[in-house]
Amino acid sequence: MTLEEMPQVKNENGIVGSRESGSALDLGCGPVPSFSASISSWANSLTMADFLPQNLFEIFKWKTNSCGKLDWFHHFNTVAKLEDVSAKQVELRLRRRVQKIISCDVSKENPIFPHKNLFDVVFTSLCLEFATDNLPDYQSAFKNSANLVKPGGFLIMQGALGNTFYMLGGTRFPSVALTREILADCAKMCNLKMELWNQLDRKCGQKDKEADHDAIFFFVASKRI
């Protein structure tokens, strides 16, 4: 859903509009550069951040075109089709625009300490509800993430609604069950105005995805100046 929403965010009349020279942060990016690939069409400088060193190492190997890097052609091709360009163009553009690969922890007041910069756009996907296991911690993680947005900038978030657990390698992990109301309250608490909200009901069964979310959401919120 998010990749299809991105053009709405970035086009001329879109929410982020003509902020072509903006800076963006992909917070909790995992080892996957697909969302950053889309963001790199309108952000000149991108920082990719994750909690796990092994995820950062995968991004680093891809960025430096090192031997043993993972093949993300399929992801770049999906972005390329939406933009009507080639997968190679998307990959090269992203490689040029990723300026930093850093560690982060959304439970910290400054999730990217010792870095101190703020960003025009902070993007985060499926991260905060899995990095926390109760609502007060989720609200803190939301606030910490929103603090990284410049006044006048944007927080763009994708996540799961109503999810209480997921399975990975046979282990059950908890998650915070989010609702639209919880997210609206978090945004309000952080002086953010919801500009766009979309949600998509779950289409796959329990067997296809071992988690109990009932929908995924995507929102864009602006930070008041």
Ligand SMILES: C[S@@+](CC[C@H](N)C(=O)[O-])C[C@H]1O[C@@H](n2cnc3c(N)ncnc32)[C@H](O)[C@@H]1O
């Ligand atoms: C479900 S993955 C999502 C990855 C990617 N954003 C995506 O949408 O495909 C959750 C990510 O959150 C990261 N994460 C876990 N705890 C975190 C924390 N405290 N601070 C920041 N990121 C965290 C994990 O390392 C993982 O990469």
